[in-house]
Each structure stands twice: as C-alpha cells, then as structure tokens.
Amino acid sequence: MKIGVITFPGTLDDGDAARAVRLAGGEDVALWHADHDLRGVDAVIVPGGFSYGDYLRAGAIASLAPIMTEVVAAARRGLPVLGICNGFQILCEAGLLPGALVRNAGLHFVCRDQRLRVEATTAWTADLEGRELLIPVKNAEGRYVADDATLAELEDAGRVVFRYAGGNPNGSLNDIAGVASADGRVVGLMPHPEHAVDRLTGPSTDGLALFTSVLRATTAA
Amino acid sequence: MARVVVDVMPKPEILDPQGQAVTGALARLGITGVADVRQGKHFELEVDDAVDDATLERIAEQLLANPVIEDWRVTRS
Numbered sequence: 078m079k080i081g082v083i084t085f086p087g088t089l090d091d092g093d094a095a096r097a098v099r100l101a102g103g104e105d106v107a108l109w110h111a112d113h114d115l116r117g118v119d120a121v122i123v124p125g126g127f128s129y130g131d132y133l134r135a136g137a138i139a140s141l142a143p144i145m146t147e148v149v150a151a152a153r154r155g156l157p158v159l160g161i162c163n164g165f166q167i168l169c170e171a172g173l174l175p176g177a178l179v180r181n182a183g184l185h186f187v188c189r190d191q192r193l194r195v196e197a198t199t200a201w202t203a204d205l206e207g208r209e210l211l212i213p214v215k216n217a218e219g220r221y222v223a224d225d226a227t228l229a230e231l232e233d234a235g236r237v238v239f240r241y242a243g244g245n246p247n248g249s250l251n252d253i254a255g256v257a258s259a260d261g262r263v264v265g266l267m268p269h270p271e272h273a274v275d276r277l278t279g280p281s282t283d284g285l286a287l288f289t290s291v292l293r294a295t296t297a298a
Numbered sequence: 299m300a301r302v303v304v305d306v307m308p309k310p311e312i313l314d315p316q317g318q319a320v321t322g323a324l325a326r327l328g329i330t331g332v333a334d335v336r337q338g339k340h341f342e343l344e345v346d347d348a349v350d351d352a353t354l355e356r357i358a359e360q361l362l363a364n365p366v367i368e369d370w371r372v373t374r375s
Contacts (some may be wrong), residue, residue, distance in 0.1 A: 134364055141361075170364065177366040179308075184315045222312060222367060248313065 078103050078295045080288070081118035083148075083164075085110040085139050089126025090161065090271060097271040098122070101288035110142045115156075119295040120200075121148055125162030125216075125269060135178060135218045136166030145171055157200040157291050158263045162216055165255070165265030174256055174265045175231065176223030181216070182248025188215040190280040191268050192242040193254050197235050199261035200294040201287045210239075210283035212273040214246055214254075219267040221249040221256075231256055239266050299344050302354055303373045306363045307338035338368075 080098045082105055084091045095105035106118050110128075115121065128139035139145065145167065152158045152173050160168035168174045181187060191214040195205040223231070228250060231237050239255035247267075255266025270284030308314045317336040324332050341362055345354070354372045363370040 133361070137361070137364070169366075175366075177364055179312065179367055180315055182313060182315055184319055220313075224366070 078120070078292050079106045079116075079118045080104070080291065081106045081108040081115060081121045083108045083110060083121065083123050083144055085126075085128035085142065087127035087130060088124055088163070090124040090269065091126075093269075093271040093274075094122045094124040094161065097274045097284065097288050100274050101285055101292055103288065103292050108144055110139070110144050113143050113147055115144075115147050115151060120157040120159070120291050121151070122271075123148070123158065123160040123164030123167050124271070125164055128163055128167065131163070131218075134166075134170065136163055136168075136170040139163075139167045140170035140172075149173060152258070152263050155260065155262050157294060159201050159287065159291070160263075160265035161269055161271060162219075162267055165267055166218065168263060168265045173263050174258060175227045176221055176253075176256065178218050178267065179220050179222055180218050181220050181246070184217075186215070186217040187219070187246045189213070189246065191246060191254075193239045193266075193268060194242045195238065196240055197238040197257060197261070199238055199257045199264050199290075201264045201291050202238055203290040203294060204286040205290065208283075208286075209242060210270075210273070211281045212268045212270050212284050213280065214268040216247070216267055219249065220247040221253040221267070223250065234259065236261075238264055239268070300347055300349075301375045302343040302345050302349075303375055304341040304343065304354075304358050304362050304370055305338060305373070306341070306358075306368050306370045308336060309367060309369055312367050 273279035273284035
C-alpha cells in the first residue's frame with residue numbers, strides 16, 4: 078500500500094510521517110506541493126510544521142496549492158487523508174474538515190506529551206477504538222473552534238475522533254483534538270502520532286496504530 | 299485602478315488572546331481606561347475598475363477572511 082506524504086515550503090514533519098508509514102509496513106511516496114500528481118497513492122498524509130510561512134492564516138495559502146486541488150478531489154471520492162497539526166489546519170482551510178484552528182488561549186507555544194482519548198472509528202483509527210494515547214503536541218495555533226451548530230453536528234454524529242484527556246492544552250472547544258469528515262475517511266488532529274512510533278524518540282509507540290489502521294482500511298477497500 | 303480596503307476582524311464570540319495581551323501591555327504603559335482591544339487585519343488592494351463588487355466579496359470570503367472565525371468589510375475608497 079502506498080501512502081503519499083506532502084511536502085510544502087516550510088513542512089517539518091514529512092520525514093517522520095514517511096518513517097511512520099514504513100514502520101507500519103507501508104510504502105511512503107513523496108508528494109510535492111507544486112505538482113498536480115498524487116502518484117497513484119492509496120492514502121495521503123498532510124504533515125505538520127509550517128507552510129508558505131503560514132502567511133494570512135495557518136494553512137490558508139497551502140490549502141490552495143496545486144497538490145491540494147488533487148487531494149480535495151480525491152478525498153471527495155473517498156481517498157483516506159490524514160492532516161496532522163499544520164496539515165489539520167490546511168484541511169480545515171480547504172473545506173475538507175469543519176471548523177478552524179486559532180491562536181492558543183494563553184498565547185503560549187505548547188510542546189508536551191499529551192494524553193488523548195480515541196472516540197470514533199475512522200479509516201485512521203480502526204486499530205485504536207476506545208484507547209487512550211500518549212503522543213506529543215507542539216503548536217501555537219491549535220485551539221479548535223466551530224460554531225454551535227457545527228459542534229453539535231460533530232458531537233451527535235460521533236465525528237469527534239480525538240479528545241484531550243488530563244487537561245486541555247490550548248482552550249479547544251469541547252476539548253477537541255481531532256475531527257473526521259462525515260464518511261470517516263478524512264481525519265485531522267493537532268497532536269503528532271508520527272512522533273510516537275518508536276520508543277527511542279517518542280513517549281510511546283501509540284501513534285503507530287493510525288498508520289496500521291489506514292493500511293488495513295486501504296487493503297480491505 | 300481603484301483602491302479597495304478589506305478589514306477582517308475575529309468574530310465577537312471568538313476569544314482574541316492577542317488583543318487581550320495588547321490590552322494588558324497598555325496597562326503597563328500606565329494607560330488606563332482601555333477596557334478591551336481586538337486585533338484584526340487590514341488589506342489594501344489596487345484593482346482594475348472592471349473588478350465588480352461580487353468579485354471583491356469573493357476575494358474577501360474565500361481568501362482574505364475565514365468565515366468560520368472572522369467577519370469582514372469591503373470598502374471602495
């Protein structure tokens with residue numbers, strides 16, 4: 078199974094995302110922001126870091142990049158897409174996920190190991206149902222906001238995939254750390270599962286299961 | 299050519315911690331009487347006369363502002 082990992086100008090975590098794909102048993106495929114080519118991948122990861130200087134708003138310019146035109150079209154046909162941190166911001170700006178990510182309450186850049194509850198089964202969390210994870214969070218603009226109607230819809234439909242446990246790091250509404258599209262194929266979260274795939278470099282190996290989940294989802298499809 | 303100004307502000311219900319930090323800094327300057335500051339963005343566009351109001355609205359709604367979190371006002375000067 079081939080999992081694409083996009084690199085934008087300013088992306089930091091594409092290397093770790095590609096490594097996570099390999100550790101999970103998949104084949105990583107590098108995708109370039111300026112291309113219109115998804116290179117036949119079975120799923121796409123929009124990784125974290127920054128993109129185009131995060132000018133205007135985090136993820137705003139990247140959401141209009143040539144590769145994102147292809148990602149949006151393919152996601153609408155059911156291609157699994159995972160947005161991590163800046164990638165989550167990009168997917169919200171691109172309209173693939175509802176809501177927005179804004180400056181953390183308290184204004185601090187928060188970098189810590191964070192507990193998360195997995196509350197929904199999606200293409201990226203089938204192997205994680207009901208689990209609690211410990212994975213790193215690192216951002217300044219991670220506060221999830223959406224209007225009341227959107228929040229109610231997400232809660233009622235079981236589309237809140239990840240919720241902060243043991244303290245909300247940034248003031249996100251309803252302690253939301255990650256959400257899914259209506260079909261459960263597109264998922265975004267602020268914490269970094271790709272940094273928790275190896276005991277040597279992460280606080281746990283809990284993040285690996287997101288990548289094994291999507292490999293099983295794409296194999297079954 | 300025409301000068302168009304687009305002002306973008308966080309919606310009233312969205313917490314603006316940057317504005318709050320500015321409010322706090324004013325107190326440290328010894329200034330009193332400023333109850334609240336909200337921080338937004340100001341864009342100045344030079345556009346052809348042929349660009350109509352609907353296009354300007356589209357520019358504001360689809361790129362300059364994020365309707366989930368921000369309100370905007372387009373002004374031709």
